[in-house]
Amino acid sequence: MNRGLGAGIFAAGLLISGCSLAGDITPPPALATAQMALSAELQTPAPLIPPATQPDLAAGAIIYAEKCAACHGLQGLGDGELAEGLAFEPAPLGDPEFARQADPAEWYQVVTIGNLDRLMPGFVSLTDQQRWDVVGYALSLSEGLLPLGAAEEGRSPEAELESGTVVGRVSNGSEGGALPADLELALLGYDGDRQVVSETTIVEADGSFRFEGLEYVPGRLFFATVIYDGLTFRSDVAHVTSDGTALDLPITIYDTSDDPGALRVERLHLILDFSAEDTLTVLEVWVLSNTSDRVIIAPLQVPLPEGAFNLTFESGSVGDRFELTRDGFVDLEPILPGSGLDHLIFGFDLPGSRSTQFDQLMRHPVDAVSVLIPADGPRVTGLQDRGIQDIGGLRMQNFSEGNLAAEDLLSFQVFAPSRRFRLSATVMIGAAALLVSGLSAARLWVGARPGKLDWEELLQKIARLDDEYEDGKLSEVKWRRKRKPLKRQALDQMGKTDD
Numbered sequence: 001m002n003r004g005l006g007a008g009i010f011a012a013g014l015l016i017s018g019c020s021l022a023g024d025i026t027p028p029p030a031l032a033t034a035q036m037a038l039s040a041e042l043q044t045p046a047p048l049i050p051p052a053t054q055p056d057l058a059a060g061a062i063i064y065a066e067k068c069a070a071c072h073g074l075q076g077l078g079d080g081e082l083a084e085g086l087a088f089e090p091a092p093l094g095d096p097e098f099a100r101q102a103d104p105a106e107w108y109q110v111v112t113i114g115n116l117d118r119l120m121p122g123f124v125s126l127t128d129q130q131r132w133d134v135v136g137y138a139l140s141l142s143e144g145l146l147p148l149g150a151a152e153e154g155r156s157p158e159a160e161l162e163s164g165t166v167v168g169r170v171s172n173g174s175e176g177g178a179l180p181a182d183l184e185l186a187l188l189g190y191d192g193d194r195q196v197v198s199e200t201t202i203v204e205a206d207g208s209f210r211f212e213g214l215e216y217v218p219g220r221l222f223f224a225t226v227i228y229d230g231l232t233f234r235s236d237v238a239h240v241t242s243d244g245t246a247l248d249l250p251i252t253i254y255d256t257s258d259d260p261g262a263l264r265v266e267r268l269h270l271i272l273d274f275s276a277e278d279t280l281t282v283l284e285v286w287v288l289s290n291t292s293d294r295v296i297i298a299p300l301q302v303p304l305p306e307g308a309f310n311l312t313f314e315s316g317s318v319g320d321r322f323e324l325t326r327d328g329f330v331d332l333e334p335i336l337p338g339s340g341l342d343h344l345i346f347g348f349d350l351p352g353s354r355s356t357q358f359d360q361l362m363r364h365p366v367d368a369v370s371v372l373i374p375a376d377g378p379r380v381t382g383l384q385d386r387g388i389q390d391i392g393g394l395r396m397q398n399f400s401e402g403n404l405a406a407e408d409l410l411s412f413q414v415f416a417p418s419r420r421f422r423l424s425a426t427v428m429i430g431a432a433a434l435l436v437s438g439l440s441a442a443r444l445w446v447g448a449r450p451g452k453l454d455w456e457e458l459l460q461k462i463a464r465l466d467d468e469y470e471d472g473k474l475s476e477v478k479w480r481r482k483r484k485p486l487k488r489q490a491l492d493q494m495g496k497t498d499d
Contacts, residue, residue, distance in 0.1 A: 078093075169209070177253075279349050295334045372397070
């Protein structure tokens, strides 16, 4: 598999999954290597809107936990659970030395429009005040709280401790399902990444539970968990409020089923290109649905095309979440009831030639198939041509297949282009993120959006130079000498284009 695709697959999962920014992402305008190189110079700053009130650190804490902690870490040290698989090391927001050099206005810009050089998307769904709230909380992770626009300089006043209550109810979402007797529930509370609360109780016969006399500290996060039938079910994460309102943390549990009949692939996306000579690289994104009211614990069966190699997963590994089979692999992850709540992302290579037959058996029903290739790349037959789509300024040819029944074969033929135009891993993950999130490139684009063909051709030339340099075909001196005038021309064209 071509360099960077392993991290690319992971990044696609990050953008798609729940701790991702799927609802917030701007499609990375820096999709291609050249766009990555130019992004800092082409990106349009967002209007700076000073905070109307002192940033609410409690509100910022919950935003940070939902959208930032997975990469930056709960204490902001760049050690989140997803950080290891990223192409770039997350900024250590909680490091005092790093924070002392911080400009709150610049952090507001990053939260608003992202940092495209590092594949960090912007948070377009947040209000201006929410952006300042999360900036304020991020700054508070270091030893000192820096001034924020209308906010007063210095540290925030120490929060007054209050006594409060957490309540909730456990219910069984499976038809005919009941609550077991003596079901134990755990309540956990965190300040940053430090666990400060750990209490247990037995759920009442009606499913209700209650914890009283808890210390309420602004920004403290709570969630409840129960273990039922060997599976852990968790409530949403909630944070305290300044008025000490009781937190409600309901939990729904489900019975299990080993019948895969309710398991469907709601959307199957494939992005492919000849990433190297005689090698076809494939990225697959499966959006899964469980139409039953039970957790499906039957393995998800994934046969691979004959000859597939360099199998890579977004998360998990063989021997843990995955097991290899004679014709592919199985995914052992339980699938909760619901539509599009779970996903599977993986990639592999196939031996390529001038004509490559792609045949993949589907063990589960598939509602829709989409295949994306670069417009100037391979040619595909055997699928319905949906025309060229513009995805973040990148022209992609879209092919589709209707629904497939279980045991149907997804089959088409790929013809290598006469002129090699290699997609980078970044392009592949960007296209995957856009398709799965279901958001249009036009609506999500933030910043300058060039549209002239000359500009696009220059970017493609730069991308090809970068690929040759990465492949060792060009020395650094020759690469820089050839790249510099092309970059200057691209910037000149950018200045002439209308937004």
